Amino acid sequence: MLNSIVIPAIVTGALYTLVALGLNVLVKVTGVVNFAHGDLLAWAPLAVLVATTKLHLPLAAALIVAAAFVILLALIEERIAIRPFLNSTVALPWILSTLAVSLVLTQLSTSPFSGNTVAFPYSFGQSALNIGPIQTNGVGVTVVATAIVLYVAVQVGWRRTHLGKMLEAVSDDSAGAAAIGISARRASQIAAVVAAIVAFGTGIVSAPQLQVSPGLGLTLLFSGFLAAAMGGIGSFAGALPGGILVGFITQLISVYLSPTWINVFLFLALLGIYLVRPHGLFGQPVVRAV
């Protein structure tokens, strides 16, 4: 039970927490749910592989180059697909623009390895690792540790740093923030970079287990979406319970029923939560002024 359900569920859940966290950073500041977030995180391990196998860089250099590349992609996306629609509430044009970026990034990701699935060899060990009664492996430990570190870091950074408070100001009222000299554009750029860093971390720690393929982004994006939605879109605190909940449902269904039912049950769970709490477990309803 512990090692067949609980531990794998926590590892999977930690991964979805990371995806949800990255989505929420951008939502919180810009109001945009980034449909290309999955592609950004899928590009992280892909870029590392390109750097090591095609450019023959050492791993450390490859990681730096790949991180810079993912951040660059995020900045380009922010400029063409997010900034023009900042705080736009009508008809959600950013769904279409970020979707367009996602299409491009997915298609681009088929070119380095002809779209084939490639193993990602850089990890802290795929072999079994026992911690007391817990059986896991280095990859699992890395995922959980990364999730905890980033989950805490984003929230502490948001509340305790000057930058975080500036972003919070834009998030609350971008016009008011602009009036005291905080630019909504710069804030959206910073949020895009933070989200890209989270995406990079997510991609690197998930790749050893999930392998690198053009489908990686979409797979992680859907579950990450559900985790973010269950926890509450734009709620940092909600990302962890949302992610863990998705992790447990995923693991229970795949053990006791069949993996083909996973998405169906995840989706039903989301509908159930929405019927009871329309803004997710930790989400705040938007107060609308007349």
Next chain:
Amino acid sequence: MSRQTSSEQLPEVVPAPPEKTRSDGIRNFLRGPAPLRWVNAPFINGPIVVIIVFAVASGLGFLSYPTFVIQTIALYAIAAYGLDIAAGYAGVLSLGHGAAFAVGGYAVAIFSATHGQPFWITLPLSMVAGALLGILMGAPATRLGGLGLAMISLGFALIAGDVALSAATYTGGQQGIVGVVPTWGFGLQSAALDSTGVLVLILVCLLLTYVVHAAYRVSHLGRAAFAVKDEPLGARALGIAVGRTQITAVSAASAFGGLAGGLYVYMNQLVSPDIAALSLSFLFLIMVVFGGAGNQYGPLIGAAVIGSLPIFLSKYTSINNYIYAAMLLVVVLLRPRGIVGRTGKLARLPQVRSQPREDGPAHRAGGRDSFTLRCADLSRSFGGVRALHEVSLTVAEGEVVAIVGPNGSGKTTLLNVLSGYYPPSAGNVFLGGDNISAAGVTAIARAGVGRTFQTPKIFGSLSPSEHIALALSQAHGRPGGAGDAELRISYDLLDAAGLALHGDHRESRDLSHGQRRFLELAMAIARRPVVLLLDEPATGLSAEEGDILADTIRAVTREGVGVLVVEHHMEIVREIADRAHVLHLGQTLWTGPAHAMGDSELVRNAYLGR
């Protein structure tokens, strides 16, 4: 602040002659010379185009590749026209149209191949299946706003394939169902439709979809959908149920998605979980947005462009995605309304027969009391802030009551509580004998409370005449109402604002501030309200416009409508109001005849902050 200064700062409403821009010229060219404009009628140009397409296909050969592409485009167009009812009309950006497509496809396959039903039974069933899915998608999703809708519909699109795989008993699992051919039934096993027959079937369905799409646009449902998309708060103030309007649009959209899916299965003679590919949902959305959401021709243009791309690029399939992405980005950035963005239509409005009334309020059969808005000890708190505290007031039939007070005194909050946007924390609101305290915005509007907003809420995608038609469709039929008098007042108001109801079907999004105000007020009046709540109606109006406003308010009170007006302009208040009610920090400070207000020490102190 006097009205004179405001007229210097703000532009006056002069009926501007329609500006001739280059795109107007193109539109006029496309519309053709006036005698040929009847060609725009969908039941005329639809059959013509369909016949031409059929002739072209027969010339190319019914089994040729170009004909296959034409069929595909027609199928896409059916789905895109359907999706446009949700996305273009109601603004519900559904990412789950592919799910409806898949459900319709499986419905046809199961009833046709497994149960041997003829196509004239299976295709309507595919629409029913699609519509049911639409209700299922729309019902939870509309509670969540635009993003929730997108997520829920995306979820449906993502799990459709999984469900098809898992429910193998009915769907055939991975293999799917093969040998799906459209039959005529009547025991004629040989009478299956050949490829020509399938093409005709698809074209006839496209024609049907095109005509329904156009008819939906000019129906009350279509106008309400646009109102909900453009300005949900304003739509609710007219008595339009936002959620129901959206669900209706989504289920209509999904019905046509299902029909397209069914035809797709007949065309390929098989169905498999591949029909639920997520990319299809995105493609349908791209077609609608690219072509022009909410336009009569937009979805067809989108379907034709996207459906024919593979012909030109069959050698470079990987380029397709880049082109789709580029099309999406270019359209949302540069031409957010798509290639053909016009959405305004002319609405036919009833003629007015009555004459202006010069005498006092027309008393109605129900007696004065049944048309009185009354609130008693009304309180409303936001967290720890008491925005309203035990306010009581009455607006009788044909009476004008002004709510006056400094900023932050709770005037707009009072209006919002009275019209249901905020439920009261304590106290009650009565309209006639009915307690409407907890009735909700739509129900209160339907009970006969009309209102306007500080920022006029009009519907940019609709023409002025459609606003009035929409308001008339939401008129609640007040008992003993004085016929079409309110309609005449509306027409006069729009006339004074320089808004043409006849011959002009341009959208209202470019109207001036004064025109917006008067259009909003004209809508509220045309609904024949029992009571009108006006939130700072004179703000931003010129001196002449202020006079028009005062005349209009006097005219509606002569018809017996009670008016509650929040206003800063003391001249207007003294000119039109019978009684004034002064609020200060959420409480009633003073109440009495409007002309005596300036004499009150209390009121002067509150305003001057002493």
